[in-house]
Amino acid sequence: MDIQSCVEVRNEWDIVSARQLGRNMAKELGFGNVDQARITTAISELARNIYLYAGRGKICIEPIDQLGRKGLRIVALDNGPGIREIRKVMEDGYTTSGGLGAGLPGVKRLMDEFSIESTVDVGTEISATKWLR
Amino acid sequence: MGVQEKLDNLIVQMINENQETLKNNWLKEVEFFKEKELIGTSLKFSEETDQQFFAMLIKHINFHDISKDGTLDDFFDQVLHTGLPLSYLTQGLQAARRVVLNLLVETENDKEKVAAVYREIDRWLDPILNRVVENSSQIWERTVSVQKTALLELSAPLIPVFKNISVMPLIGSIDTERAKLIMENLLNGVIKYRSEVVLIDITGVPVVDTMVAHHIIQAADAVRLLGSTCILVGIRPEIAQTIVSLGIDLSLFPTKSTLQKGMENALEITNQQLISNK
Numbered sequence: 001m002d003i004q005s006c007v008e009v010r011n012e013w014d015i016v017s018a019r020q021l022g023r024n025m026a027k028e029l030g031f032g033n034v035d036q037a038r039i040t041t042a043i044s045e046l047a048r049n050i051y052l053y054a055g056r057g058k059i060c061i062e063p064i065d066q067l068g069r070k071g072l073r074i075v076a077l078d079n080g081p082g083i084r085e086i087r088k089v090m091e092d093g094y095t096t097s098g099g100l101g102a103g104l105p106g107v108k109r110l111m112d113e114f115s116i117e118s119t120v121d122v123g124t125e126i127s128a129t130k131w132l133r
Numbered sequence: 134m135g136v137q138e139k140l141d142n143l144i145v146q147m148i149n150e151n152q153e154t155l156k157n158n159w160l161k162e163v164e165f166f167k168e169k170e171l172i173g174t175s176l177k178f179s180e181e182t183d184q185q186f187f188a189m190l191i192k193h194i195n196f197h198d199i200s201k202d203g204t205l206d207d208f209f210d211q212v213l214h215t216g217l218p219l220s221y222l223t224q225g226l227q228a229a230r231r232v233v234l235n236l237l238v239e240t241e242n243d244k245e246k247v248a249a250v251y252r253e254i255d256r257w258l259d260p261i262l263n264r265v266v267e268n269s270s271q272i273w274e275r276t277v278s279v280q281k282t283a284l285l286e287l288s289a290p291l292i293p294v295f296k297n298i299s300v301m302p303l304i305g306s307i308d309t310e311r312a313k314l315i316m317e318n319l320l321n322g323v324i325k326y327r328s329e330v331v332l333i334d335i336t337g338v339p340v341v342d343t344m345v346a347h348h349i350i351q352a353a354d355a356v357r358l359l360g361s362t363c364i365l366v367g368i369r370p371e372i373a374q375t376i377v378s379l380g381i382d383l384s385l386f387p388t389k390s391t392l393q394k395g396m397e398n399a400l401e402i403t404n405q406q407l408i409s410n411k
Contacts, residue, residue: 012308019306019340037340037371038378044342045379092380100343100350106379 004062007047009078010055015047018059025061026072029132038110039072039130045103046076046126052097054080054124064129071112071131082120090116143246144253145194148233155232156187162228163221170220182212186225194257205261209268222265226258289315291322297329298399300392304337312348319352323361330399331356334392336367346381353386362402364388366395 005025007018022043026036043059050057057078064071088094090108095101104126108114111128118124148155163183189208212222233254241247288311293299299322303315323331333349335341341349353363365388368376376383389395400406 015308016306034371034374037375040340041342041375041379044340044344048342048344100347100381102343102380106343106381109378109380110375 004060006058006060008056008058009047009050012051015044015051018047018061019043022059022061022072022074025063026130029063029070029072031072031130031132035130035132039074042107042110042128042130043074045107046074046128049103050076050078050080054078057123069131071129073127073129074111076126077123079123082122082124083116083118084120086116086118144250144257147237147240147250148191148194151236152191155236158232158235159187159225159228162232163225166221166224166228170218170224182215182217186222187229190229190258190261193261201260205264206268209265213272219265219269223262226262226265230254230258285310285314289318291318291326291331293322293326293328294396295400295403295405297327297403298332298396298405299323299326299328299330300332300334300396302334302337302392306340307338307345307348312345312352315348316352316355319363320355320359323356323359328361329403330362330364332364332366332392332395332399334367334395335365335372336369336392338367338372341372341376343379343381346376346379346383350381350383350385357386362386362399364395364398366390366392 005021007014007021009015009018019040023036023040026039031039043061047059050059055078057076057080060075060077062073062075064073083089089104091101092105093101104116107126107128110130112131113129114127116124116126160183163186185208189204192204209222213219234251237247237250237254241250288305289301289303291299291301301315301319301322307315319331319333322328333352335349338345349365353365356363363386365383365386368388368390387398389398
């Protein structure tokens with residue numbers, strides 16, 4: 001099972017489809033209820049960030065298998081404005097849109113692995129992994 | 134202008150003279166499409182619809198523009214009512230173009246005449262095709278907007294349950310538009326029903342992310358400003374865990390796991406009791 005599935009994010013309803021895709025794949029892999037909720041919430045945050053800040057982009061979800069260790073990886077890609085201060089967005093409560101400012105640090109806590117790469121005016125790539133226990 | 138009329142006559146004459154052949158070829162093409170595309174579906178085709186369709190195309194060329202006078206719209210409605218797909222209409226038009234072109238190539242040797250008739254065919258069929266596309270997109274848009282309204286009407290109801298106690302059950306995903314409605318209905322309802330306590334039930338909300346939480350916090354805060362209390366109920370264990378992981382602070386207002394517990398709490402706040410008649 002190494003099929004990667006992607007959902008284009010262009011409007012608010014695409015966030016729902018990205019979430020559904022993630023939930024189905026997590027269920028298939030055997031994640032429990034709580035981890036399913038964590039994964040779908042993380043996807044929701046990442047997809048909403050794309051919708052709010054970049055306008056459009058995509059969410060890709062793939063099952064991974066590293067030496068028998070199974071997991072699910074979410075990759076959020078966009079060609080948006082990029083993030084100027086990555087350290088700041090990873091702080092709780094920092095927001096530029098009047099939200100709660102819990103999105104990215106929240107995703108990091110919800111998932112097991114988290115990495116972010118962003119270049120101003122080029123785009124952002126965020127990757128987050130949850131391992132199956 | 135004179136040339137134009139002559140050309141018009143050319144195609145009209147050609148089609149009328151060969152009407153029977155064209156019709157038979159056309160029916161064969163349509164039959165082929167139906168067999169290929171719609172096999173296995175329970176759709177019933179009546180030969181009558183096919184006959185009507187072709188008669189209309191002939192009428193369009195001989196008498197008047199059916200894309201404007203409503204004839205086409207009526208036929209369109211009729212087709213969709215019987216459950217025939219839109220592709221039946223588009224394929225039918227394409228088939229008409231094909232059979233006429235075939236006939237043209239077979240019978241006419243003058244290249245210029247062929248080119249001229251070719252253009253006339255476009256003038257004959259394109260208005261009908263445009264009307265079909267326009268009509269179907271209109272129907273589509275109307276359906277979507279009706280459904281959207283229906284959905285919005287269902288999206289955030291506030292129900293007065295006991296004296297001074299109201300409940301807002303939320304089911305399904307919450308987007309920005311719905312969040313706005315939740316806030317509006319909540320505040321209007323609090324005033325209208327003189328609610329002292331409102332319970333927001335999120336049992337049916339599949340995902341509570343920061344955006345949803347943010348909207349709920351704002352709504353609860355606004356209710357507080359009106360002097361009432363908002364209780365968040367229906368928080369499932371997995372949702373509780375994700376809320377904690379996200380670091381969302383919901384300590385500003387009371388929360389309960391179930392609607393029942395929230396209701397007990399609400400009765401307490403409003404100094405009411407449920408007494409059973411034994």
